[in-house]
Amino acid sequence: MTRWGVVFPDEWAVIRTGPRGQRQIGQLVAAMQGADPDAVRALEGQLRGMAGQLDAAGVDVLASLVLPVGDGTAVSAVCAVAVVALDDPSPDALRRLAESGPHPGGARRTSRTELPLGPASRSASERLAVELTGASGTAPIQAEVRYVVRIDDGVVLILHFETLSVAYLTELSDVFDAVAGTARLA
Known part of the structure; x- marks a missing residue:
């Protein structure tokens, strides 16, 4: 491989x-x-x-980020990286895979982007994470950004980011894009 x-x-x-x-x-x-x-x-x-x-x-790497913020809270995010087989390397197939993460559907913004490995699909969404409803009865908003890029015949790399720190989503999206931009063949 x-x-x-x-x-x-x-x-x-x-x-x-x-x-x-x-x-x-x-x-x-x-x-x-x-x-x-x-x-x-x-x-x-x-x-x-x-x-x-x-x-x-099927997860090859799990990365976690927790940064303290001045007001006693923290900004956090996780990223799961996986390599999976995908027989159809077409842009439509990459898009479908990017949109089919653990929380498919909802209001998504999916676009083609260029990574060092080649053309990729980037899909982002926010959703009410009802499975994380707290004792107060409120559920947090969870944001997800997912990249899918072909790395070889029939093989794609998926970077799946999630965060509950949606107040910092603009900054985190920049970090996610930067990490995705480091993906290379070794």
Whole structure:
């Protein structure tokens, strides 16, 4: 399979799956020498379990961003990166895949964009995340931006970003676009 890479800024925490992710977790655990052994074992088990679940779900990389904001709140976002088979590499097929994320439908803005890997589909939407309804009975607004670009015959790269920090969506969209712009073949 074609090797690819995406560069996340230093503020993002990145968990990989597969053998590379297992090595990364092993290095993290080794660096924690001197910490409480029970805590290290628990963290290792949690990280290995999460990486295994992500791998089973077809996610190659999960990245998370949390930045404190001056008023005591934080701006946060996540990005799942996956490589999937797609027999039809046409622009229409890329568009359909971009629009068919975990929360399809709704008011979407889908456009063609150019990434270093080639033409891509970018689909963005906001929705009321009713599954996250709090004790107050209100649901937050969740924004999603999804990029789909062909990386090889029959293979596409998907970058799926989500955030509940919609007050900062303009700035986050710029960050999402910048991260998508780093996607390269290795």
